[in-house]
Each structure stands twice: as structure tokens, then as C-alpha cells.
Amino acid sequence: MREEQFIRAIKRRKRKDQWYFVFLLFMGFLSLFPLFSVLYYVVSKGWFDLFSAGFLKPTVGTLEMVLIAMVFAIPLGTGLGLYLYESRGTRMVTVVRYTADLLSGIPSILIGMAVYAVVVISTGTFSLFAGSVALATFSIPYLGREIEDQLIASTSAIKEGALALGATNTRALLQMVMPVMTRPLIVAILFSMSRAMGETAPLLFTTLGNHFWPIGLMSPASTLSLQIYFDALSPNSFVQSQAWTGALILIAFIILLFLVAKWITREESK
């Protein structure tokens, strides 16, 4: 009698478990749906034009702009992260950290306006360079905070280990802590690159867009995101369809960055 009850209870639980599993599966599909529908649309509508020469220019523009932004953002962001970590506990750091959070979270169009006021007006021209500055402006605080978090989370013990051996603070940081930071640092850089690639709003005020070669540093330039924006607004349906191709290229780059980041962190956990 008791045993029967027991078996029934188990059966009931199993059934519950199955329902729960179905529910989870459903939720999983639901959350993947937007992603796959975007991918489906972009690929199906964009692949026709993929190899037409028209996309070379915005692709080069995007890569050039993001790379130049990283030339600023990587050293400055790393410096910011080290400063936040090293001087923690002081009031100044609290202010800087708060500002950094604000800056990396602020609507990027506002950053575009600020860079317009500073760079575009002072150099007298919209330019790829001004776009890089805008992208760097929110990448720096993002990288700085990422690096600070990583330093606190994973390396305090290592740093103390080095200090306890008579290392100077600088040596402990550069020789023992930074090597451990390489991978998290690369991953943070990849993520900030992928965000920078997709940004459009700040570029409207700084880089403007341009349909002609060559891509000069100090002249208006085209990027994938700008090209998507302008083409999609066009009344011409052929031009509209080019927006999809631009989107496809952009998504391909972003997926590539994510895959590289994934691969790096997988190596790490081995």
C-alpha cells in the first residue's frame, strides 16, 4: 500500500518534470526566435548583393573607424581600469567610477553631439576620425570598468602573492597580474568592438556618410551602419535592398567577434 503511494508520487513528479522541461524548451525557442528571424531576414534579403563592390567602402570604413577607436580606447581604458583598481577606496575613484558608468551608459547620440561640438567644429569637417573619437568615448569607460572588475574578481590573490615575495607594486601588477588579464582583456576588447561596429547615432553627427572614394581619415566616410541607415530610408527599392546586404556583413562581423571571444574563454577553462 505504502509502496504504491510512493510509486504514484514518483510518477507524479516525473510528469511534472516533463512538463517543466517542455516549458523550458518553449521559453528557449521563444528567446531564440527574434535572433533567428533577424538572421533569416538578413540572410535571405541580403545575400544577392553580397559580393558587389558597393559594400567594400563601408566595410573598410567600419573596420578603419573601429580600429582607430580601439587605438585610443585600449591604452586609455586599460589605464582607467588600473587607476580604478589601484586607487580604490579614495573619494576621487568613486567620482571617476560613477562618471565612467554614466558615460558608458549614456545614449550614444549625446556622445555624438558632444564630439560634434568638440572635434567636428574644431577641425572644420565631418570625418572618420571624429567618428572614431565618438566610438572611443564610450569604449574607454566600458573597458576601464571591465578591467577593474576583472582585476578585483580574479587577481587580488595573485597580486598579494607577488607583493609578499617583495615585488614592487608596479612589478606585481605588470609581471604577475597583467599576464592573467590578457584573455579577459581581449574578450572585453572584442565586445566593445562589436558594440562600436553597430553604433549609428553618434556617427550621424561626426562622420556624416560619404559615397565616394577614397576614405581619408579627415574626411566624411561611409560605414556599414550609416550605409544601412541611409539605404533603408531611401524611396528606391533597390537601394533599400542594399541595406539588407550591409546588415548581413555587419552581423557576420559581429558573430565572428563573438565566436573568437567564445573560443578564447573556452581555452581558458580547460
Add this chain to the structure above:
Amino acid sequence: MGKSLVVESLSAFYGKQQILYHVSMTMPEHQVTTIIGPSGAGKSTFVRCLNRLHETTPNARMEGSVWLDHQNLYELDPIIVRRKVGMVFQAPNPFPTRTVFENVAAGLRLNGIRNKSIISEQVEKSLQLSSLWDEVKNSLHQPVWNLTRGQQQRLCIARALAIEPSVLILDEPASTLDPLSSLKIEELVEELKSHYTIVLVTHNLQQAARVADLTALFLDGELVEQGSPAELFTRPKDKRTEDYLTGRFG
């Protein structure tokens, strides 16, 4: 070689909060001094004052003096102090991107020693001392994550010994290890005391009683009682010691 460590009226603070109150004690040379007490009593803070690691924490401050062989450690450069007073931490913290060999050599290199034969000699000697040599001699140039946690902790001991400190501090070195690894560390401590002055923080009272020549009990930032383990554990002078030992504390 070991030298005795004398602490005079040491107080320590984190910001405005006082953690240690006028602690005075002597840790004699070639002896094991164990420090016991409930969590939060200030044991780690105390030993971190001995090698001046305490002051690397933001807003941390200490008062009083620590003497090693008639030298006031607080008048020396902290870098020099840390070469004289080595430390092993609660959780093994080998340098993860370095090999076994390079972990032990790290302290030598950080202190500017470049001579290869001196370094490899010192690495072998330190690994012998921490009784890890036989286990790792064939994998010296392997990454450290291949070692077990117990081996990693003995590697950290070797790393600390490589720069030939006078004092070795171990802050609960076995508390995150399995019983067998823990026992190995304990045996190691006994062997090492002929070369060093040893300060061992432990939660394990049996262990404290087994290895100690001298035991000190900390409660709420105060040194409540110190003495030979035989005395302290069997005939405590202070009521609070008795309460702690019989489990009426923390």
C-alpha cells in the same frame, strides 16, 4: 636562518574601524607560534601587519612596532620586509600563467637575480624543503594547473622559501585542503621550524596543539592569552580562553 619577531603594542585599523588593540607578543626563533581564535578575531590582520601587507589595502593603517632581530620593520622599506618575512595564504595562489619552475623562481627574479644556475639550484632546494621535489621534478616546466590543490599550496610554500626569508607566516594554509594534504602541510611545518621562525594561523585546535611551541589566542582584536599549548589548552588563565576552548564562543 630564523630570527625572533617581537611585536610591541600593535594596533591596526581599516578606515576608522579599529581591528587590533595593542597586541604585544614575541614569536621566538626556530619555534612554531600558532595563532588561534574565532573568525573575524583579527588573526589575518595581525599576520598581515608582520610583513606589512596590511598597508597595501586601501585605507588600512597600523600603529606600534614590529622588531626582527633588533630592526624595526616599520622603519624599513616594505619590499625589504617582505623578503625577510615570507607568507603563504589561505587559498593556494600560484601564478597561473607560469610553470612550476617559474613559480618558485618568481621571487628570485622579482628581486633581480638573473644567474641561471643560482636560480635552478635555489628552485630545487626550495622544492626539496617543501617536500614537493619528488612529485614535480619531472614536470618542472609544466603549467601549475596540473598540480592538485595540496601540491599547489606546497608550491606556494616553496615559492616563499626560495628567497630565504627569516620568518615564514602561514595563514590557515590547510583550511581549503583535504585532510591528507592538510596533514602533509602540518608535517612540513614541523620540519621547517629548524630553519625558520614560523607563525601559523589555524582554525584547527588539535593542529595548533600538535605543532605549536607557543600558542596565542585572539578574540575581538585582542590578544587574550599566550603560552605553551600544554598550558593554554589544559590550564587557561583567562576565563575567555576557557570559554573559547569549550566552545562557548563564536
